[in-house]
Amino acid sequence: MTEIANGVFYCGIHDRDRKVFDQLVPLPQGTTYNSYLVSGTGKTALIDTMYEKFGGEYLDMIRKSGFRIDYIISNHAEPDHSGMIPRLLEEFPDAEVLCSAKCAENLTNMLHVSPERIRTVADADKLELGGKTLRFISAPWVHWPDTMFTYLEEEKFLFSCDYFGAHYTDFELYADESPELANAAKRYYSEIMMPFRSFCRKYLVKVEELSPSMILPSHGPVYRNPSFIENLYDEWTSESVSRKILLPYVSMYDNSRIMCEYLAGGLRKRGVQVATADLMEADEGELAMELIDAAGIVFGTSMVLTGPHPKTVYAAYLTNILRPKIKFYALVGSFGWAGNLSAPVDACFTLTKPEKLAPVIAKGKPTSSDFAKLDILVDEITSRLDSLAKAP
Ligand code: FEO
Secondary structure, three states: OEEEEOOEEEOOEEEOOOOEEOOOEEOOOOEEEOOEEEEOOOOEEEEOOOOHHHHHHHHHHHHHHOOOOOEEEOOOOOHHHHOOHHHHHHHOOOOEEEEOHHHHHHHHHHHOOOHHHEEEOOOOOEEEOOOOEEEEEEOOOOOOOOOEEEEEOOOOEEEEEOOOOOOOOOOOOEOOOOHHHHHHHHHHHHHHHHHHHHHHHHHHHHHHHHOOOEEEEOOOOEEOOOHHHHHHHHHHOOOOOOOEEEEEEEOOOOHHHHHHHHHHHHHHHOOOEEEEEEOOOOOHHHHHHHHOOOOEEEEEEEEEOOEEOHHHHHHHHHHHHHOOOOOEEEEEEEEOOOOOOOHHHHOOOOOOOOEEOOOEEEEOOOOHHHHHHHHHHHHHHHHHHHHHHHOO
16 A cells, blocks of 8 residues: 555555456556545545455455555445455445445445445535545546545545546556656546546536645546646547547458548648548547547448448447547448448437538449549538637
């Protein structure tokens, strides 16, 4: 355990070898599961616990500390933070779990924690530990409906759960404020928090009003300078988009690739930033990060049997559920004999509702007529970007 302030300790574990989170999110640097111990003159609380895989190591750390745990604060029931609650309740038979009502329901269903061991708390409720006061701040939907933050009033420490987190392991305890950390936090935001952007924005205002001296999230380093991560969230959660499109493509015989390169060249000549992503290589996080500020997305695809390449449909599905700020989308591609490239992509957009621009689809090698249609698509995209730039 590492002491952060008098009676406040970090007891997280670094999982450098983990390659993927939730069987979806690639982890280029692994991750950490952060748990914090806060001890007052009378009582001791743990704020979030540990992924069960590291339960033995974690329990050893708590036992060696010599503290008797009176309270387990569960800011959020996802098992990377709650997994050790059942074993801690066995180890400390008088301990009580404090969490939101929704979190209590989740802990009961997911981990079979006995409701008799849980006390639900509401926004602004407080817990006195003796010279240390924990205040609970309701913060549903960053990123589960059960989430709350915990605030240590005397030190002005904000335990923000997954909010402000980063899958990042190259640190001792405190944020180094490096470009690598900013990138890891950006990746985390895009994958985990972006679907809840409006909530993130709302809580950002709340956090800035609170003006914590430190932000202590559940993944990644502790922010001694909260404005570092607050400023990044301010940028990512804003309403504005860049003069930029994302162009994910997959091309079997180069025809679709040639069309994408032509389109990208035309857009770049008009001052548009084009982030291309070869879907055979790009991971989900790379796409998600580009979507944070993209104004639109153009899918480039070959036909597989009678529809788009499955990776294109996956990219469209992912775009839809991440709910980025994109205002429009289009599709360019090539096919051999028959089929519908557009319909399966169109069908993905159920939550995110960008305007559909006319697709440009070639039969085999693109002809001069197809390139002329791509020129029109360049005009269509740039005119929308020009309008967005003028919008108040
Ligand atoms: Fe890190 Fe939503 O758990």
